[in-house]
Amino acid sequence: MTEPDPANGTRLVVSPGKIVLGKGAVDSVGEYADLYGSTALVIATPEIFDIHGDRLLETLEGAGVEPVTYTDVDPDPTVANIEDGYDLWESEDCDVIVTLGGGSSIDAGKGVGVLATNDGEIREFGVDEAGYEGVPNPTPPLIAVNTTTGTGSEATRTIVVTDQETTTKFIVVSQNVVPDVAIEDPELVRTLPPSHTAFTGIDALTHAVEAFVSVKSYSVPDDFARNAIRRIADSFVASWEDGDDLEARTEMLIAQLQAGQAFTNSSVALVHGMARPLGAQLHLPHGLANAILLPYVMEFSADAAPEKYAEVARLFGVADEETPDSVAADRASDAVLELCEEVSLTSYLEQFGDIPSREEYLEVVPKMARDAIDSGSPANNPREPSPEELEELFVTVYDDALAPDSPRRS
Numbered sequence: 001m002t003e004p005d006p007a008n009g010t011r012l013v014v015s016p017g018k019i020v021l022g023k024g025a026v027d028s029v030g031e032y033a034d035l036y037g038s039t040a041l042v043i044a045t046p047e048i049f050d051i052h053g054d055r056l057l058e059t060l061e062g063a064g065v066e067p068v069t070y071t072d073v074d075p076d077p078t079v080a081n082i083e084d085g086y087d088l089w090e091s092e093d094c095d096v097i098v099t100l101g102g103g104s105s106i107d108a109g110k111g112v113g114v115l116a117t118n119d120g121e122i123r124e125f126g127v128d129e130a131g132y133e134g135v136p137n138p139t140p141p142l143i144a145v146n147t148t149t150g151t152g153s154e155a156t157r158t159i160v161v162t163d164q165e166t167t168t169k170f171i172v173v174s175q176n177v178v179p180d181v182a183i184e185d186p187e188l189v190r191t192l193p194p195s196h197t198a199f200t201g202i203d204a205l206t207h208a209v210e211a212f213v214s215v216k217s218y219s220v221p222d223d224f225a226r227n228a229i230r231r232i233a234d235s236f237v238a239s240w241e242d243g244d245d246l247e248a249r250t251e252m253l254i255a256q257l258q259a260g261q262a263f264t265n266s267s268v269a270l271v272h273g274m275a276r277p278l279g280a281q282l283h284l285p286h287g288l289a290n291a292i293l294l295p296y297v298m299e300f301s302a303d304a305a306p307e308k309y310a311e312v313a314r315l316f317g318v319a320d321e322e323t324p325d326s327v328a329a330d331r332a333s334d335a336v337l338e339l340c341e342e343v344s345l346t347s348y349l350e351q352f353g354d355i356p357s358r359e360e361y362l363e364v365v366p367k368m369a370r371d372a373i374d375s376g377s378p379a380n381n382p383r384e385p386s387p388e389e390l391e392e393l394f395v396t397v398y399d400d401a402l403a404p405d406s407p408r409r410s
């Protein structure tokens with residue numbers, strides 16, 4: 001499929017086919033799977049399967065659907081994970097894929113789907129080899145049972161895969177991999193610890209803000225982004241303070257879904273471009289890397305799209321209609337900094353990061369800046385940084401937020 005050409009006024013808006021939302025939504029998985037056949041390939045990480053696997057198997061078996069389980073997905077799903085899942089899909093003659101988990105499980109499931117109906121190795125479908133929309137055939141039905149409040153992968157046409165041989169990541173992007181059913185059940189995110197609630201929530205905020213300010217933004221994803229930002233401003237801190245607050249958890253589930261809908265139809269931008277190399281060098285989880293970078297990139301970019309950043313500030317309640325855009329825009333990054341402070345974001349660096357000395361960090365800055373530019377994401381940013389500006393941004397982030405004695409950590 002070719003993508004409609006915005007220059008001709010046509011747009012492609014992708015979305016999961018159905019969204020089942022609310023407490024107990026997971027119990028409908030069996031019924032949905034039964035619509036598609038009699039054998040379901042269940043794909044999960046071992047940790048998540050331990051927590052929620054029994055409940056998922058119960059709904060499938062209750063509906064007369066035989067589950068076949070593949071529960072060895074790595075936190076960053078690999079080519080091998082996708083091949084192993086596909087072997088089971090073939091040998092057990094499965095009809096439908098059911099993923100249990102966040103982005104890792106969903107992306108592994110999408111990858112198995114690609115191999116199930118298309119010839120070739122998963123690497124050949126990467127955008128660097130096949131381009132965007134490089135998956136020619138529709139993939140089998142996929143039901144994504146989401147267990148995080150961040151990635152929004154159940155709403156997207158992207159697969160992020162780790163090539164374990166080269167330890168690099170590649171992405172596959174196609175409307176053919178968007179899940180058919182997204183299950184958003186707040187009971188499944190209740191056990192998400194405060195740390196992961198914090199970083200996945202700010203990852204979702206990053207998706208929404210980046211989609212909203214992207215040079216590829218337009219009306220439809222803009223509205224998804226606005227709704228996502230408003231919900232995050234209202235409910236994120238409550239969901240972090242009390243994981244059992246199912247109302248706040250539900251709002252965050254909707255927010256991260258809408259943020260996924262926003263960026264998959266617009267794009268991500270500079271934060272994601274910088275977060276990938278920063279995360280790889282410092283061993284930071286994706287959401288934490290984004291969260292650390294977001295306020296600095298917003299501050300750097302605000303003057304290039306003041307009306308958009310001003311709206312972000314208004315959604316956060318730190319500016320109103322009377323506030324001139326130029327003034328409001330500068331407050332958006334402050335609002336995000338404050339939000340990070342409220343969920344003790346930098347306190348998680350100790351446990352989840354590997355922060356080098358300033359000298360060691362400065363040595364890898366040029367490479368991180370090059371990798372960021374090569375990802376293509378900075379070109380979507382309203383202000384595209386020069387290589388020197390990117391390096392400066394990386395240094396600012398270290399001095400202000402990453403160094404053990406930095407203002408935000410001490």
Ligand SMILES: [Fe+2]
Pocket residue numbers: 151203206207272286290
């Ligand atoms: Fe992300």
